[in-house]
Amino acid sequence: MSAGRLGKDLLGLEHLSADDIRLILDTAEPFKEISERAIKKVPVLRGKTIVNLFFEPSTRTRVSFEFAEHRLSADTVNVAAAGSSVSKGETLVDTARNLEAMRIDMVVMRHGSSGAAKFLADRIKSNVINAGDGKHEHPTQGLLDLLTIRDHRPIEGTRVCIVGDVLHSRVARSNIWGLLKLGAEVAVCGPQTLLPMGIEQLGVKVFRRIEEAIEWAAVLNVLRLQLERMEGGYVPSVREYYRVFGVTLERLEHVPRELLILHPGPMNRGVEIDSRVADGPHSVILNQVTNGVAVRMAVLYLLAGGRPELAESAKGAPER
Amino acid sequence: MRPILIRGGRVIDPSSGTDAAADVLLVDGKVTAVSPKLAPRGDAEVLDVTGCVVAPGFVDLHAHLREPGREDVETIATGARAAVAGGFTSVCAMPNTDPVTDNQAAVGFIVSQARRAGMARVYPIGAVSLGQKGEQLAEFGELVAAGAVGVSDDGRPVATAHLMRTALEYALSFGIPVIDHCEDVSLSAGGSMHEGLVSTRLGLKGIPRAAEDVIVARDLQLAELTGGHLHCAHVSTAGAVAMIRAAKARGVRVTAEVTPHHLALTDVACEGYETNAKMNPPLRELPDVAALRAGLADGTIDCIATDHAPHHYDAKEQEFDNAPFGVVGLETALGLAITELVNGGVLSLAALVRCLSTRPAEVAHLPAGTLAPGAPADVVVFDPAAQWTVDPARFFSKSRNTPFAGRKLFGLVRWTIVGGAIAHRADLSAAT
Numbered sequence: 001m002s003a004g005r006l007g008k009d010l011l012g013l014e015h016l017s018a019d020d021i022r023l024i025l026d027t028a029e030p031f032k033e034i035s036e037r038a039i040k041k042v043p044v045l046r047g048k049t050i051v052n053l054f055f056e057p058s059t060r061t062r063v064s065f066e067f068a069e070h071r072l073s074a075d076t077v078n079v080a081a082a083g084s085s086v087s088k089g090e091t092l093v094d095t096a097r098n099l100e101a102m103r104i105d106m107v108v109m110r111h112g113s114s115g116a117a118k119f120l121a122d123r124i125k126s127n128v129i130n131a132g133d134g135k136h137e138h139p140t141q142g143l144l145d146l147l148t149i150r151d152h153r154p155i156e157g158t159r160v161c162i163v164g165d166v167l168h169s170r171v172a173r174s175n176i177w178g179l180l181k182l183g184a185e186v187a188v189c190g191p192q193t194l195l196p197m198g199i200e201q202l203g204v205k206v207f208r209r210i211e212e213a214i215e216w217a218a219v220l221n222v223l224r225l226q227l228e229r230m231e232g233g234y235v236p237s238v239r240e241y242y243r244v245f246g247v248t249l250e251r252l253e254h255v256p257r258e259l260l261i262l263h264p265g266p267m268n269r270g271v272e273i274d275s276r277v278a279d280g281p282h283s284v285i286l287n288q289v290t291n292g293v294a295v296r297m298a299v300l301y302l303l304a305g306g307r308p309e310l311a312e313s314a315k316g317a318p319e320r
Numbered sequence: 321m322r323p324i325l326i327r328g329g330r331v332i333d334p335s336s337g338t339d340a341a342a343d344v345l346l347v348d349g350k351v352t353a354v355s356p357k358l359a360p361r362g363d364a365e366v367l368d369v370t371g372c373v374v375a376p377g378f379v380d381l382h383a384h385l386r387e388p389g390r391e392d393v394e395t396i397a398t399g400a401r402a403a404v405a406g407g408f409t410s411v412c413a414m415p416n417t418d419p420v421t422d423n424q425a426a427v428g429f430i431v432s433q434a435r436r437a438g439m440a441r442v443y444p445i446g447a448v449s450l451g452q453k454g455e456q457l458a459e460f461g462e463l464v465a466a467g468a469v470g471v472s473d474d475g476r477p478v479a480t481a482h483l484m485r486t487a488l489e490y491a492l493s494f495g496i497p498v499i500d501h502c503e504d505v506s507l508s509a510g511g512s513m514h515e516g517l518v519s520t521r522l523g524l525k526g527i528p529r530a531a532e533d534v535i536v537a538r539d540l541q542l543a544e545l546t547g548g549h550l551h552c553a554h555v556s557t558a559g560a561v562a563m564i565r566a567a568k569a570r571g572v573r574v575t576a577e578v579t580p581h582h583l584a585l586t587d588v589a590c591e592g593y594e595t596n597a598k599m600n601p602p603l604r605e606l607p608d609v610a611a612l613r614a615g616l617a618d619g620t621i622d623c624i625a626t627d628h629a630p631h632h633y634d635a636k637e638q639e640f641d642n643a644p645f646g647v648v649g650l651e652t653a654l655g656l657a658i659t660e661l662v663n664g665g666v667l668s669l670a671a672l673v674r675c676l677s678t679r680p681a682e683v684a685h686l687p688a689g690t691l692a693p694g695a696p697a698d699v700v701v702f703d704p705a706a707q708w709t710v711d712p713a714r715f716f717s718k719s720r721n722t723p724f725a726g727r728k729l730f731g732l733v734r735w736t737i738v739g740g741a742i743a744h745r746a747d748l749s750a751a752t
Binding site for chain 1: 515516517519520521522523524525526528592593634637638639640641642
């Protein structure tokens with residue numbers, strides 16, 4: 001329960017400054033290399049106890065956090081909602097207090113309710129990292145998207161369009177905040193049924209036709225069409241969605257520029273994205289996954305009170 | 321019962337257009353005289369109320385007293401005690417109890433519990449439909465005979481246009497208003513706050529203004545068709561105000577209420593996932609608040625009603641989308657109204673008393689809202705200049721779910737008299 005330059009928790013990118021975001025990205029750079037070593041472990045978080053509390057199913061984010069924690073030598077416990085006290089009716093606040101009573105240092109939480117991470121952070125002393133709360137934010141995903149774009153082009157002035165189910169997407173919100181703060185031009189594209197009310201007031205352009213978005217953008221961040229959240233029938237069919245809004249090779253071939261393609265996963269191939277695009281030369285989808293571990297190491301390190309200027313030396317000499 | 325002489329106050333009685341310095345004499349549970357410089361009587365308790373307003377006791381058309389069913393969060397006795405603490409001498413109890421107040425026995429239970437409590441008068445509102453299921457009409461005649469003063473499926477809307485039509489028509493035989501909670505549930509489903517920029521930022525599913533406006537439009541058409549008395553509960557949107565104003569202008573029998581929280585707050589209060597700012601209808605935006613205030617000032621909206629909705633601490637101590645809708649309101653209504661509306665230049669004190677007392681009494685045809693000689697001795701004495709700080713721990717209500725904790729408010733209830741007996745006397749240690 002320490003507080004470094006970022007404060008106690010990472011709940012979202014909305015309330016971080018551009019400097020804080022750059023600090024995390026810059027801190028992630030030296031951590032990238034650890035994952036390339038034969039022995040992928042440094043003692044930076046040795047003795048720290050971290051609970052990964054996942055109330056919603058997750059593979060990529062949970063595993064990425066676990067690798068980040070293990071590569072920094074933290075002790076970790078995973079709690080999934082199914083089969084835990086949560087499924088026996090325990091409230092979130094009681095779950096949190098019980099975990100804290102075991103003297104943990106950090107909680108990484110994924111939860112289906114917007115605001116759940118803040119709710120937890122306000123009630124426990126441990127550091128809280130939001131691994132996705134409802135439709136609100138998924139800050140480490142936003143950060144790894146920023147890092148991936150930055151690996152290929154400067155973020156400032158770059159035109160990034162977020163495509164698809166923005167309404168239900170925490171990834172979209174974290175991307176919008178992070179990109180705007182770092183000076184990108186940001187747009188969203190999708191059927192109006194999947195765009196939240198007032199989104200343009202955040203300072204983003206709105207495209208209702210994918211062709212216009214592709215014409216405009218240098219980077220496309222293609223969101224998953226969240227089939228499990230289609231409670232209200234926001235689109236008539238998956239087939240029509242692909243036909244009208246799918247990011248296809250044919251649509252990309254219409255523009256002379258090479259668009260960078262991101263996707264937070266898990267992908268629905270042939271729904272929001274054409275396999276030939278996902279697997280194509282301009283897709284950085286797997287780079288995102290690789291960067292995810294480094295970004296999460298940086299966040300864990302900084303929240304634990306690690307000094308950013310020491311990140312390079314903290315990781316020690318590469319194993320030979 | 322000792323007579324009470326209320327001496328030295330400013331008497332505001334909108335029913336007679338009185339706003340003047342006068343004394344008020346209460347004998348045998350009735351108002352017997354309102355006049356400057358009444359002669360003291362040896363047997364009377366004298367209340368010196370210099371600096372205070374003396375008005376007919378407030379009437380709340382919309383409260384959830386939770387009994388039967390949720391006596392852990394409120395009972396008729398605690399709700400009626402909270403009411404008099406807020407200056408309310410008459411309170412209408414909404415029927416979404418468990419079991420639902422949809423039959424004469426249930427109405428009779430509420431009446432007898434209220435009589436036993438002996439605080440504010442409690443008038444039950446019966447359900448429009450059996451079990452509030454939106455299918456079969458409840459027995460309005462028997463409900464009214466047992467003491468109900470209106471019908472509503474509050475908590476949800478009257479389910480279909482046909483049911484609303486028949487309710488408005490059938491209610492004509494009993495002279496009672498049909499009170500609708502105007503919400504198109506297909507538009508509001510899953511929503512937990514107003515749909516707008518704040519809900520977009522917080523990632524919460526929004527409830528659009530149209531969810532209210534669609535049903536207000538439907539109900540106004542049906543009131544016009546049937547000649548029935550429609551009362552729109554807790555109006556929250558600028559669109560609803562405009563439609564009600566236009567309907568009144570063409571002679572539709574519609575009345576409307578607004579809550580103190582919709583007059584005082586916007587959706588910004590939900591920032592930080594503040595569950596005490598979660599209510600239904602949701603807090604809207606500044607243009608809506610402005611329209612509600614204007615509607616109250618020009619009489620489009622007839623009265624202020626609290627929508628007092630007690631909830632357990634644990635229920636609000638949750639993730640925002642899991643927390644229930646509603647806030648308590650009986651004990652903060654006057655303070656909010658004076659601070660926001662009177663001191664804010666929206667209403668005169670006399671207009672405020674009309675909105676809190678005389679008009680709601682007229683809407684539900686209650687023997688209240690007046691200090692005319694012979695009227696029940698239901699009186700509130702409040703100091704409009706006294707300042708106090710909202711401290712939920714001091715509420716008489718069993719519940720504490722308010723977004724106004726810590727707010728400094730003007731307007732303190734000093735005495736509340738029901739039927740000629742003092743039911744509440746302010747503990748002045750709360751005032752600053």
